[in-house]
Amino acid sequence: MARFLLLRIVRALVTIVLVVTFAFVVLRLSGDPAQIILGPEAPPEAIAAFRKAWGLDDPIWLQYLNYFGAIAQGELGRSMRDGRSAIVLVTERIPLTLALTVPALILKLGIGIPAGIYAALHRGSLADRIVMALAVAGFTVPSFVLGLTLVLVFAVQLGWLPSGGQDSWRHAILPILTLGIGGAAVLARFTRSAMLEVLGQPYIRAASAKGVPWHQVIWKHALPNAAIPTVTIVGFMVGTLIAGAVVVESVFSWPGVGRLLVVAVANRDLAVVQCILLLVAATMVVSNLIVDFLYGFLDPRLRSGAETAKAET
Amino acid sequence: MTDQTLPAATAGEPIEHSARARRIPLLVWIAIGWLVAMVIIALFAEALAPYRYTAPDLRNRLAPPGHALHWLGTDELGRDVLSRLFISIQISLLIAFGASLISAALGTILGFLAAYFRGFIEQVVLMLADFQASMPFLILALSVLAFFGTSLVLLVCLMGLFGWERYARIARGLAISANAQGYAAAVGQLGASPFRIYLRHVLPNIASTLIVMMTLVFPEVILLESALSFLGLGVQPPVTSLGNMVGYGREYITRAPWIMLAPAVTIVLTTLAVSILGDHLRDKLDPTLR
Numbered sequence: 001m002a003r004f005l006l007l008r009i010v011r012a013l014v015t016i017v018l019v020v021t022f023a024f025v026v027l028r029l030s031g032d033p034a035q036i037i038l039g040p041e042a043p044p045e046a047i048a049a050f051r052k053a054w055g056l057d058d059p060i061w062l063q064y065l066n067y068f069g070a071i072a073q074g075e076l077g078r079s080m081r082d083g084r085s086a087i088v089l090v091t092e093r094i095p096l097t098l099a100l101t102v103p104a105l106i107l108k109l110g111i112g113i114p115a116g117i118y119a120a121l122h123r124g125s126l127a128d129r130i131v132m133a134l135a136v137a138g139f140t141v142p143s144f145v146l147g148l149t150l151v152l153v154f155a156v157q158l159g160w161l162p163s164g165g166q167d168s169w170r171h172a173i174l175p176i177l178t179l180g181i182g183g184a185a186v187l188a189r190f191t192r193s194a195m196l197e198v199l200g201q202p203y204i205r206a207a208s209a210k211g212v213p214w215h216q217v218i219w220k221h222a223l224p225n226a227a228i229p230t231v232t233i234v235g236f237m238v239g240t241l242i243a244g245a246v247v248v249e250s251v252f253s254w255p256g257v258g259r260l261l262v263v264a265v266a267n268r269d270l271a272v273v274q275c276i277l278l279l280v281a282a283t284m285v286v287s288n289l290i291v292d293f294l295y296g297f298l299d300p301r302l303r304s305g306a307e308t309a310k311a312e313t
Numbered sequence: 314m315t316d317q318t319l320p321a322a323t324a325g326e327p328i329e330h331s332a333r334a335r336r337i338p339l340l341v342w343i344a345i346g347w348l349v350a351m352v353i354i355a356l357f358a359e360a361l362a363p364y365r366y367t368a369p370d371l372r373n374r375l376a377p378p379g380h381a382l383h384w385l386g387t388d389e390l391g392r393d394v395l396s397r398l399f400i401s402i403q404i405s406l407l408i409a410f411g412a413s414l415i416s417a418a419l420g421t422i423l424g425f426l427a428a429y430f431r432g433f434i435e436q437v438v439l440m441l442a443d444f445q446a447s448m449p450f451l452i453l454a455l456s457v458l459a460f461f462g463t464s465l466v467l468l469v470c471l472m473g474l475f476g477w478e479r480y481a482r483i484a485r486g487l488a489i490s491a492n493a494q495g496y497a498a499a500v501g502q503l504g505a506s507p508f509r510i511y512l513r514h515v516l517p518n519i520a521s522t523l524i525v526m527m528t529l530v531f532p533e534v535i536l537l538e539s540a541l542s543f544l545g546l547g548v549q550p551p552v553t554s555l556g557n558m559v560g561y562g563r564e565y566i567t568r569a570p571w572i573m574l575a576p577a578v579t580i581v582l583t584t585l586a587v588s589i590l591g592d593h594l595r596d597k598l599d600p601t602l603r
Contacts, residue, residue: 011443018444022453026460140584142536144543144556145577148563156567163566243452247540251563261452262544265459273459280452288447 008292012285019281023274024067028060071278077271079264086275090257094242096166097249097256100175101241107180108187108237113230115184116191120199120226121218131188138185147178147251164253175252179245183237190233195226228298235291239284243276341593344586351402351583358403362396367551375569386571388562397553398575404554405542405580408469409534415473416534417527420480425511427481428488438485442478450475451540458546468547472538476530483526487519521598528591532584539580555580 042050051057058066070076076086119131154174155163162171198204199222207217237244246258253259257276264272354361363384364370370382370391378386378394385394427435454471461467488511491497500514501507539556541547548554550561555576562573 011440014440015444015447018441019448023456026457029460136585136588140532140536140588141581142539142543142556142584144540144559145581148559148566148573148577152566152570156570239447240449243449246451246455247544250544261455262546265455265546268459268462270459273456277452277456281448284447284449 004296005292008289012289015285015288016281019278020068020071021064023277024064027270027274028063076275076278079269079272086271089272090260090275090279093255093257093260096254097242097245097258100172100179100245100248100254100256103172103176104179104183104245105237105241107176108183109234111180112184112187113191116188117195117223117226119188120192120195123196128192131192135185135189135192138182139189141182143178143182143247144251146182147174147248150174150178151251164251166254171252171254175245175248175254178248178251187230187233187237191226191230194229195222198222198226201225224298228295231291231294231298235287235294238290239287240280242283243280338593340589344589344593347582347586348590351406351586354399355403355406358399362393362399364393364396366392366396366400366553368392368396375565377569378571378575385575386569388569388572389565394572394575397558398579401553401555401558401576402579404548404552405535405538405556408465408472408538408548408554409531411469412472412475412534412538413527413531415470416475416477416530417480417523419473420477421484421516421523423477424481424484424486425488425515427485428492429507429511435485438481442481445474445478450537454537454541455546458541463546463549465548465552468538468541472534475534475537479530480523480526483522484519487522488515491515491518525591525595525598528587528594531591532587535580535584535587 074087078084079086079089115131119128122128151163151174154161161173162168163174165171204217204221207221208214212220242257243261244258245254245256246261248254249256249258250262257279260272261276263269264276370387370393372391373380373383373387374391375389376383376387376391378384380386383393383395385398387393388397423438423441427438454475457471458467492515496518497510497514500510505514535555538547538554539559542554542556543560545557545560548557550557558576559573559580562569562576565572
């Protein structure tokens with residue numbers, strides 16, 4: 001168990017290092033950072049000063065190490081739009097994004113998992129087919145199409161709800177639905193296949209053969225085992241709480257982190273983009289770590305140290 | 314040419330197995346029909362489009378579908394929606410095909426390298442694959458676009474990085490098991506170079522699995538491209554793509570919803586058709602893939 005967790009922590013650190021390296025390489029490859037950040041009309045003295053301040057004349061490996069140092073100290077630069085600290089700009093948008101993504105996550109879990117389990121237990125029934133058809137639709141309909149369709153129906157045709165903005169809780173309903181429906185479909189499909197796989201295992205047959213009541217077989221044997229792969233995808237969903245609403249926020253003009261990212265990309269506001277990239281990486285890594293801890297909790301084989309098979313994949 | 318591989322593979326390969334396998338469900342036929350239509354439209358978009366996709370018809374702006382001159386209506390500049398739709402299908406499929414080929418090739422090569430060298434190189438490839446799988450691709454793509462600006466070539470290359478880790482993992486796993494089988498060792502004993510073994514002997518044996526993988530990744534590539542273009546960060550005007558049309562069409566969602574609905578429906582039906590085909594191929598060729 002300890003070795004398993006240690007491996008996972010090492011992997012998390014490697015991911016962080018890779019993301020920081022990615023940001024560094026992309027920044028350096030895209031040209032002279034001084035030119036890019038200060039703009040093409042910047043006077044040569046300003047560029048020289050910037051190069052000196054950022055250590056751009058140092059050897060590349062030293063720049064690389066300094067970059068890590070700067071990030072560790074939370075020095076993520078300033079937005080070139082209004083000169084405010086990128087971290088402050090990003091963090092003040094986080095609650096707005098969470099106001100959409102957390103209810104959407106609850107919706108996904110509340111609909112997706114029960115629907116998947118029900119479909120698996122009633123395989124081939126009408127309900128199963130409906131769930132599967134909806135799940136395929138949820139996968140193939142892009143969120144912006146779903147969002148705009150909801151706008152067309154509930155805002156334009158029926159006039160029940162506003163089509164965009166964030167003035168009241170009513171503005172949040174359509175974006176939450178858009179995020180929740182798509183995710184619920186994916187989760188239902190995933191839960192169903194995990195559950196079906198478990199139900200096909202010999203130990204389920206053994207349990208029911210020795211006379212364990214069926215509901216107990218489901219609750220005690222099938223569900224805990226089916227939970228293991230489902231936890232992975234839920235973990236991914238938790239990891240995307242901050243950045244998972246990029247498209248939906250744009251559809252509904254919701255001023256969260258995703259909207260900030262899109263505007264920053266369009267304006268090439270690099271400090272903000274880089275800050276969001278690192279923030280997303282950090283949340284992904286943390287949620288992956290939590291998933292790994294949960295794995296250890298859910299899967300007794302990992303607890304007892306037989307983790308080699310798992311670590312291989 | 315590459316456009317034809319998908320329908321050809323469905324029509325040709327799974328047929329010989331048994332009487333049951335010979336029956337292709339109606340739904341799959343419909344999916345194949347839709348995809349063939351899309352490929353034909355993509356190949357002959359300029360010839361099939363009734364107007365130039367940028368040509369304005371100022372007297373018929375925002376004309377609804379069913380108009381005598383413009384079957385699917387016109388947009389705010391009086392440009393023919395049907396013509397724009399055809400060109401958009403061409404551009405979106407071009408990007409999706411190009412990107413899928415790049416990511417399949419890249420992933421397969423990295424997977425083969427991992428299987429051939431094992432050890433350190435294998436660990437590096439697996440680590441990169443883990444990294445790729447654990448980061449939301451849209452965020453990585455947006456950061457790259459922020460740093461480099463947008464261009465069609467960059468877009469195709471960028472999307473070519475999407476999904477490579479899935480090909481790499483599969484190619485590595487299959488190549489390792491192929492190495493354990495007799496045939497790879499046999500041609501090796503006969504003096505074939507590793508390059509020749511992997512290209513001429515291992516690759517053909519695992520190609521069906523890789524093709525199935527491609528049909529599973531392809532819809533996601535279309536969705537990703539359309540999302541980027543929808544956000545205004547993918548294909549740039551005057552060039553148009555399906556996501557791009559939806560993105561600009563949404564400004565007119567109250568007055569002229571058809572501008573956005575035509576490409577939206579096309580995206581949904583195309584990804585749906587590829588998914589149906591992919592699921593069918595997976596069941597027929599390689600049930601082991603999930």
